[in-house]
Amino acid sequence: MASKRRNDREMHLPRGLERDLTRVSIWRCGTLLMLLAAAWYLLAACSPSATSPTRDSAASAQTTVAVPMTQMAPSKTPSLPPTVTPNPTPEPTVTPVPPTATPSVTPSPTPVPPLIAIDAGHGGRDLGAVIVNERGRIDVTESNINLALAIDLEGILLERGYRVFMVRKGDYELNEERRDVNEDGVVDYVDELQARVDAINEAGADLLLSIHQNSFVWPDGSSAPDVGGTLTFYCADRSFSDKSLRFAQLVQAEILAAFQELGHDIRDRGVLRDTEFRTAANPDAYLILLGPETKRIARPSQMPGILSEPLFLTHHEELALVKDETARRRLSVAYADAIDAYYASLDHANEPSDETSSE
Numbered sequence: 383m384a385s386k387r388r389n390d391r392e393m394h395l396p397r398g399l400e401r402d403l404t405r406v407s408i409w410r411c412g413t414l415l416m417l418l419a420a421a422w423y424l425l426a427a428c429s430p431s432a433t434s435p436t437r438d439s440a441a442s443a444q445t446t447v448a449v450p451m452t453q454m455a456p457s458k459t460p461s462l463p464p465t466v467t468p469n470p471t472p473e474p475t476v477t478p479v480p481p482t483a484t485p486s487v488t489p490s491p492t493p494v495p496p497l498i499a500i501d502a503g504h505g506g507r508d509l510g511a512v513i514v515n516e517r518g519r520i521d522v523t524e525s526n527i528n529l530a531l532a533i534d535l536e537g538i539l540l541e542r543g544y545r546v547f548m549v550r551k552g553d554y555e556l557n558e559e560r561r562d563v564n565e566d567g568v569v570d571y572v573d574e575l576q577a578r579v580d581a582i583n584e585a586g587a588d589l590l591l592s593i594h595q596n597s598f599v600w601p602d603g604s605s606a607p608d609v610g611g612t613l614t615f616y617c618a619d620r621s622f623s624d625k626s627l628r629f630a631q632l633v634q635a636e637i638l639a640a641f642q643e644l645g646h647d648i649r650d651r652g653v654l655r656d657t658e659f660r661t662a663a664n665p666d667a668y669l670i671l672l673g674p675e676t677k678r679i680a681r682p683s684q685m686p687g688i689l690s691e692p693l694f695l696t697h698h699e700e701l702a703l704v705k706d707e708t709a710r711r712r713l714s715v716a717y718a719d720a721i722d723a724y725y726a727s728l729d730h731a732n733e734p735s736d737e738t739s740s741e
């Protein structure tokens with residue numbers, strides 16, 4: 383429809399008017415060309431900043447964009463780089479995390495020496511075995527001999543690098559207030575022994591050595607000066623009984639060797655269970671320091687241990703040894719050697735971890 387109407391208009395134009403129109407159109411064309419040239423010039427002048435935002439697009443556009451661009455606007459090109467750089471997001475997240483976590487340098491702890499509990503049997507009002515001389519005066523008390531040996535042994539063990547817990551360091555008892563320590567309704571010697579076990583457990587001892595001396599009197603009260611020998615008790619009913627037995631055997635052997643070295647052939651009465659003197663009337667007759675939980679033992683000792691009876695005070699020759707300071711010193715060294723041998727045997731068995739086991 384539109385094309386048909388234009389054809390109609392051309393056909394009906396007069397000649398003069400047609401010439402004017404061509405003149406106007408020529409003029410128009412001249413001005414249009416000038417305007418187009420000006421517009422092209424302006425576009426060319428303005429285009430570089432708008433059409434080349436990045437280096438990549440500028441490089442790819444080089445063929446299409448005319449050469450004059452770079453010649454006409456040379457000052458604009460150096461300002462390109464800043465558009466690329468400003469994107470600072472990814473950097474800070476990675477760096478600060480790892481350098482702080484380095485705690486693996488410290489674990490080189492020097493092994494803590496074993497803590498040896500030394501129990502000097504008896505003390506205070508409890509003298510243990512008592513030897514009376516011909517004039518009826520006290521010659522020797524077991525409690526004093528045990529304490530002298532314990533103090534000697536403490537010094538030797540400290541010199542050898544052990545830690546030592548002394549159940550008593552003087553002539554006293556732990557339960558002097560006469561408390562019912564094991565709460566069995568009776569206050570007796572068991573409460574003193576329970577107080578000692580509690581102290582040893584609280585100290586965290588790794589090994590227990592209780593030092594006593596033996597004595598023997600015939601039932602009719604007559605003396606037995608030829609009954610003597612060395613014996614060592616352990617408890618066979620504990621989770622660590624194998625260690626207690628090993629320690630007992632070492633103590634027994636070291637003591638006999640020490641006396642042998644001094645020229646005394648002491649009778650070997652062996653390593654005995656602490657239920658040796660169990661009777662039908664007293665079926666749980668464990669030694670309080672060594673045994674498991676019973677009606678009398680409220681809180682058992684928690685480490686391997688033994689009770690040593692190296693000599694009979696009622697034996698003439700053995701009494702002389704007990705009173706001799708050099709022989710006592712040698713006996714203390716024998717205990718220390720047994721402790722050394724015990725820990726050496728643990729090292730050889732490659733089982734250093736569970737010294738202190740529970741029931």
Ligand SMILES: [Zn+2]
Nearest residue numbers: 503510594595
């Ligand atoms: Zn005793």
